[in-house]
Amino acid sequence: MRRLIGFACEGETLAATLDEAPGTTGLLIVSGGNEIRSGAHRGMAMLAQRLAATGAPVFRYDRRGVGDSTGDNGGFLSAEPDLIAAAAEFRNAAPHVTRLVGFGNCDAASTLALFGRSAGFDKVILANPWVIEPIDELPPAAAIRHHYSTALRDPATWRRALSGNLDMTSFIKGLLRIARTGEESRNPLASRVLTAIAAWQTNAAVILARGDATAIAFAAAAGAAVPSETIDTDSHSFTGPAAAALETALRRNLA
Template sequence: MRKLIAFPCEGETLAATLDEANGTTGVLIVSGGNEIRSGAHRGMAFLAKRLAATRTPVFRYDRRGVGDSTGHNGGFLSAQPDLIAAAATFRAAAPHITGIVGFGNCDAASTLALFGRAAGIDRIVLANPWLTEQTDDLPPAAAIRVRYQAALRDPATWQRALKGGISFRNFIRGLKKLSRTATEAESSLAARVLTALADWKTDAAIVLASGDATAIAFASAAGKGIMVETIETASHSFTGDAGTALENAIRRNLA
């Protein structure tokens, strides 16, 4: 059964959805960006329904200032109180659970890495963790580098250029970003998230979409020191068959 729950957080009221089930390990889904708790194209709502159908209770919520929740939206780095309140409410609403696995995509993954321990979460599954301190509307430098290298090796790129099918303005902007931007590993946000991940040790699982810019930036910053599972898709939100692969990755971390 699916039920709606309201709970307090620093003087505001947050909205949540609990998909009830009798399993003892629950999944707490944190929404990325400014997405509401149902997710892109209701993807998180469908995921919750499928997990609950196989005995896994699932809790989703809107942080302050997003969706049905009141307050100011201060972004993912201000969401520690929201996460702590959500985890506590989940345990109170499903008192039979003995462990919580947190799942988030993009900056929600970073929220979990940074603040999940403080919320009492036992294990985290992070998809495409966000490490970049955004200063413009371009992709992260690591993603630009990978895509330019691939494009320059492709004869079709040069054919498009000769026919005027490439924006040289955007190409030059990308080159300028590569020349002036330090690697994501050197940014303060990346350092914070990667340090937090090291503290999780084996209680963290990383899932990356192979063709996603955010995932490429994470892989570049993390290097070979962090084990990841890669799903072959360019979809940041793991649409289509990639969604099934992501769900299977989450299920493997419920034991």
């Protein structure tokens, strides 16, 4: 059964959805960016329904200022109270849950890494954690490097350049951004998130979308220090065929 819930957070009311199930391990899904709790193309709502059908209760919520929740949206770094309140409400609404696992994508993954211990999570599953402090409108340097290394091996790129159909201004901007890869990977946010992940030890699982710019930037910042599982997709939100691979990874980490 799917149940709608409202609960308090620092004087505001947060909206949540609980897909009920008898299992004692519960999954709390944190939405990334300004995304509402149903997820892109209702992906998180459908995922929650499938997981609950096989025994795992799933709780989703909108943080302050997003979706059906009141208040101001202060971004993921101000979402610790929201996360703590959501975890407490999940336990209240499903008192049989004895093990709490969190899942988030993009900056929601960073929220869980940073604040999940304060909220009492037993484990966190982090997809494409956000570790970049934006410099301009261009993608992260590591993602541009990945794109260029692929494009420069493609004869079509050279044909476009010789015919004048390659945007040289954008190409040069990309090259200049590549030179800043080290600067990006050493930014304070990356250091903070990577330190937080390390503190979880074996209770944090990282999942990366192979061709996603955010995932590529995380991999560049983390190096070999953070073990991760890679799903072969360019989709940041694991849509299409990647949805099944993500669900398999979640089920494995819930077991």
